[in-house]
Amino acid sequence: MKISDIKIFVTCPGRNFVTVKVITDNGLFGLGDATLNGREMAVVAYLQEHVAPCLIGKDAHAIEDIWQYLYKGVYWRKGAVNMAAIAGIDMALWDIKGKVAGLPVYQLLGGKSRKSVGLYAHASGDDIADTLLKAEALMAQGFKAIRLQSAVPGLKVTYGVLGDKENYYELQGNRPLPPEEDWSTPKYFNMVVELFKQAREKLGNDVQLLHDVHSRLTPIESARLGKLLEPYNLLFLEDASIAENQDSYKTIRQHTTTPLAIGETYNTIWDCKDLIQNQLIDYIRTAATHAGGITSLKRIADFAGIYNVKTAPHGAPDLSPICFAAHMHLNAWAPNFGIQEFVGFGTQEAQQIFTHDIQVKDGAAFVSDKPGLGVDFNEDAAALYPYKRSYLPVSRLEDGTLWNW
Known part of the structure; x- marks a missing residue:
């Protein structure tokens, strides 16, 4: 063939x-x-x-x-x-x-290790109260793990919170160039610990809570944050710091027992090798689309399993349902699977283009049993929505210094 x-x-x-x-x-x-x-x-x-x-x-x-x-x-x-x-x-x-x-692909990988795939959803609000209301709504839908993000008082825009905007195209207005956002670590610290303090008081201890720093902090700042959040028992703290220098996570690890997750921008096993084998992280978040597909993600999962590191694949809305299906087959198989990020299956238009039978119930997803990945692609529907140039934002400190977005 x-x-x-x-x-x-x-x-x-x-x-x-x-x-x-x-x-x-x-x-x-x-x-x-x-x-x-x-x-x-x-x-x-x-x-x-x-x-x-x-x-x-x-x-x-x-x-x-x-x-x-x-x-x-x-x-x-x-x-x-x-x-x-x-x-x-x-x-x-x-x-x-x-x-x-x-x-189905999961059978070719070795069969299922579990009946369903645990998911975590996103609760992002304009303030702490709004975030927690959204978290309660997700809990009512059956989600048992929720990522909390809240706008930072004093900053016009905060990662994960689009306000009245639906997507990054709206942020860019009529000029399809990268929008710029301000960042202040002190203002962030003033908000984030209070967010999780109130979350545990309002949501209780049965729900698993997560947070994405999105690489805004230096290693010692991340160490401080992890220590401050220890009383609130996070499932993991995501992308606390950039780890191009993988030794940076030694600083974080030696100061906190808050579990650490990283990897959505990684392209190969070499990007995370030292982090995994030195047990500096607890979850590896590499995505199949960004890291060479199913073949290489299976290698990463096998390697991570040796060191008790779990998989938690990236699941942002910039990955299509085909990638999500690939993750589902890997998640169903991987003996060291941890949790899958889930933000839904996209717009109604996207669901007309990419069709599948993946079911979501009570905070878990059930992989398709169709041969292959189980996703179909409607070429005619896709042609109705042509490419639009777009960028992720650029971040700067309040004094104008370019920072990590």
């Missing part, structure tokens, strides 16, 4: 998505997600000009060889664009293999 064609689709039903369709000479096809938020067209060009021509005629069953070909064969290894492109192809090939076998 040979690869006969590879098609790339870019559609924007509220967010941009890059979808890869690998077609074989017997008519079967597979789907993959190659979305790289804010750099989508770089991946599209890479796929169209440099990847697709090299794969025509190759055996569609040779997933491992093709992965190595696209990783080792380019000489310029790693990188967000390269790994997103590999991911799109890799997911599509796993989808094809499942369809040929007549089995």
